[in-house]
Amino acid sequence: MNAIEVTGLSKHYGNSRGIIDVNLEVKEGEVFGFIGPNGAGKSTTIRTLLNLIHAEKGEARIFGLDCFAQSRKIKEQVGYLPSEVHYYDDMKVRELLKYSSGYYKKDCSERIDQLCTALELNVDKKLEELSFGNKKKVGIVQALLHQPRLLILDEPTSGLDPLMQNKFFEILREENRKGVTIFFSSHILTEVQRMCDRVAIIKEGRILKTESIDTLRSTTYKRIKIEFVKLENTAFEGFPGVVDRTDSENGMEFLYNGPIEAIVKKLYEYELRNLWVEEPQLEEIFMHYYQ
Structure with missing residues (x-):
């Protein structure tokens, strides 16, 4: 059985675009990434799945249950972490x-203690006293406390420091080993590459592509910036895999999609002052990945 099945899901906000004919299948037990730039439609898709907002057309099912007609029963089996959490501050x-x-009509106290300990969350503080990162930890515990079959996480690492992000990912891996399906929405490509089995890319409300993470890794661009000792204006002209090249006063930068050993071998032909190899912005990948 698929954990999530979505067919032709659409939602508009008046004349503004929401999502358009979204189709998704998430297998039970997998970690599925859902990526796109801010405003692409990730949160709208999730909120429609959870029947928090109403779709104009299309169908959606979670564990075979209709997301709109059986949403109450679905919510018993789902843990949801929104991108922003808001609470009663005096609690x-x-x-x-x-x-x-x-x-959830069951004793979750032991589970809550385990999660709060792992996330180093002080349970005796008032919510108004918490930083944004600690409020995010509260949201994580809320999503996990009833041991759901499906976790839907919308930008879950925002506000967490790097050490806490690592702990959070460890918790997710342990949940997945237990058979929990994880739907992981993010605009940070490296997070999705780190966690997920497959990934769907959404842009301007439409799904561009669904790929295995191995395929995504093999075709992902790197942004390369070079500063030469002596300016080489013709360097990398026509070199396979180089796109979006721009020249500067003493160097150049471009996106590169190809074997890393090929670009390193080519760099040996020049005398360099500095070299940067970085993850490109997600928007840059959208521009070139599916041309």
């Missing part, structure tokens, strides 16, 4: 988590 963390667990 303590412990009180909020106890209140949240009451929706």
Whole structure:
């Protein structure tokens, strides 16, 4: 059974674009990435799946259940972390988590203690005293406390420092080993590459492509910036895999998609002052990846 099945899902906000004919299949037990720049339609897709906003057309199912007609039953099996979390500020963390667990009609206290310990979350603080990162931790615990079959995470690492991000990813891997399906939305390509089995790319409300993460890695561009000791105006002209080249006073930069050993061998032909190899912006990948 697929954990998520979406067919022809569309949503507009008045005359503004939301999502258009979105089609997705997420296999049960996989970690599925959903990536795109801010405003691409990631959150709209998720909120429509959870019946938090209403679709204009299309169908969506989670574990075979209709997302619109059976949303209450679905929510018992789903943990959701929105991109931004908002709480009753005068409540303590412990009180909020106890209140949240009451929706699931089971004792979640041991699970809450385990998660709060792992995330180094002080449960005796009031929510108004928490930083943005600690509020995000509260949201993570809320999403996981009832041991859901499916986790839907919308930009889950925003606000977490690098060490806490690593702990969070460890928690997700452990959940996935237990059989939990994870739907991971992000605009950060490296996060998705690190966690996911497959990935769907959305831009301007439409799904561009669904790929295995291995295929995505093999075709992902690198941004390369070179500063020469002596300016080489004709360097890399016509070199396979080089696109979007721009020249500067003493160097150049471009996107490169090809074997890394080929570009390194070519660089040996020149005397360099500096070299940068970086992950490109996601928008740059959209411009070139599917041309």
